[in-house]
Amino acid sequence: MLNNRRSNDSGRLLVVDDNKVNRLLLGRGLEGRGHQVAFAKDGREALDMLLKQPFDLVLLDIMMPVLDGYQVLAELTSDKDLRNIPVIMTSAMDEIDSVAKCIELGAEDYLFKPVNPVLLNARISASLEKKRLRDQQRELINKFATTEVADELIADGFELGGKYVDxxxxxxxxxxxxxxxxxxxxxxxxxxxxxxxxxxxxxxxxxxxxxxxxxxxxxxxxxxxxxxxxxxxxxxxxx
Amino acid sequence: MTSPEIDKGTLDSLTAATDEEFVKELIETFLEDSPNLIAEMRTSLGTHDVEAFRRAAHTLKSNAASFGAFGLSQSAKELEMIGKSGDLESVGDKIDDFEATYALVEKELRNR
Incomplete structure (x- = not known):
């Protein structure tokens, strides 16, 4: 298990941005870190790619034509299979309200553009590690519970009881x-x-x-x- | 010779983080895309497509900042804000001013 750890630090990433300069900048930084990087120019293209091939993480721009970042995020979080993929939003510094909205919608994290390479790598590593742990947990739970129960346990945690009442x-x-x-x-x-x-x-x-x-x-x-x-x-x- | 439009430090750290060839490619992309984005702003102004206007200004703002062209980025930000407010009437000469600054940035980038 430990032997796989180094190669596990890299992942299959999807960079979604309508701006080619950003795609080049992000792609360069990520490939340098050993990640496999694919690119989508807008939200529709991103969803098509996500349905066709497996990804470990999505870097998602907010302001895009065709389908914007919010719409893609909403589609992802409502899809049973895709909602497990962590999404890091990338946005301009003056869009902090949008960032808050995205976190509420289920985004894992956010980064301001121009993206700082140190922060980029730290957040990607953290997100990939969390996903890896969740995947392991899911695999384990699936051994003794039905898929529905496993999904519920992962979504709500393992605390006893369902809700607080007076x-x-x-x-x-x-x-x-x-x-x-x-x-x-x-x-x-x-x-x-x-x-x-x-x-x-x-x-x-x-x-x-x-x-x-x-x-x-x-x-x-x-x-x-x-x-x-x-x-x-x-x-x-x-x- | 000084570079009044471009912050040398930003461009140098970009080169240090990547390499000269990559920065060249990035600059080429920027110089290729920017005239289209400026044209997009003008077109969307004519058709009152507030979202397209805002998006084009937003991209220009972000790209200019990536190269340390902070004056140009600020000018694009003002255009983006106008797009955000939805009041495209107040654009006035701002696209012309932006284009004039862009011409200086382009020249500096080509001569670096």
Whole structure:
């Protein structure tokens, strides 16, 4: 693995710029660093190339004819296969608002023109390294999860839980539940629990509506009730 | 002889970062493209194509800066700003002024 590291530092890059002077300047700097560089004169040409051949990174100009940088970026980030390719926006110094917009749209980074070669190489190396790690992570996750789950995990991260809500947690215990469950079939136990939840939920809602003060003046619309029932199932009964 | 339009330091560091042959190619490209971009500004002014006008001025601004022709770049920036505002009426003689400065830059680049 480590032996491949040096050759992995270079990548297949696509430079998208309508200005030939910029294409020459960028191409020169990148090829000197051992990257394979392809060029597109406008956004449409860039998308055509991206659909036909694999790239590790895109350097994308904002102001271009046919399809501009924003449009290309939007197309890339909405495409399931292309959104994994990091995009570095290149723009003039006085377009800082546009840069902010591009980062929000999903660009990985940005560079001001005329591009400083030291910054260019640093940002490209960082982006390629991040992509490499993401690719490795994806490969690993794909081994134990479906593509959909893998995509979701990569997009949202590995934190537990889905979202934060304002909630009241209600802990309840059914007395002698073990004895109750032992004397009933699993279907009957589930039915009993469902009935219990329905009744508990209804009474909680009623309490919330009738007794707002005791619930810290939260209205039902702002509140989520989390009902946690602790009970002990015997493994053989639940199946 | 001094180079009033071109910042020698910028051009020298460009040469140091690349090589003489590459800088020559870059200058050739610039001198080839610039008259087309100036023509594009004039055409788009006539057709009121604000975006095309702005884009041509933007490219000229960026390229002039790459060679250290900062006065020319500033002049292109003013044209770009007019394009951005959408009020092409206020261009006046600014393209003629730009072209006059460009002629000086071209001469300096050819004689370097």
């Amino acid at each position: 909630a009241t947690a209600l802990f309840a215990d059914i007395r002698s539940f073990t004895a109750i469950s032992e004397s009933r079939t699993p279907t009957e136990v589930i039915e009993l629990l469902n009935t219990y939840f329905t009744l508990m939920f209804d009474s909680c809602i009623t309490m919330l509506l009738c007794n707002k003060l005791s619930f810290l003046e939260n209205t039902i619309s702002q509140h989520t009730i989390l009902c946690i029932l602790t009970c002990k199932f015997k493994r053989c009964e639940v199946g």
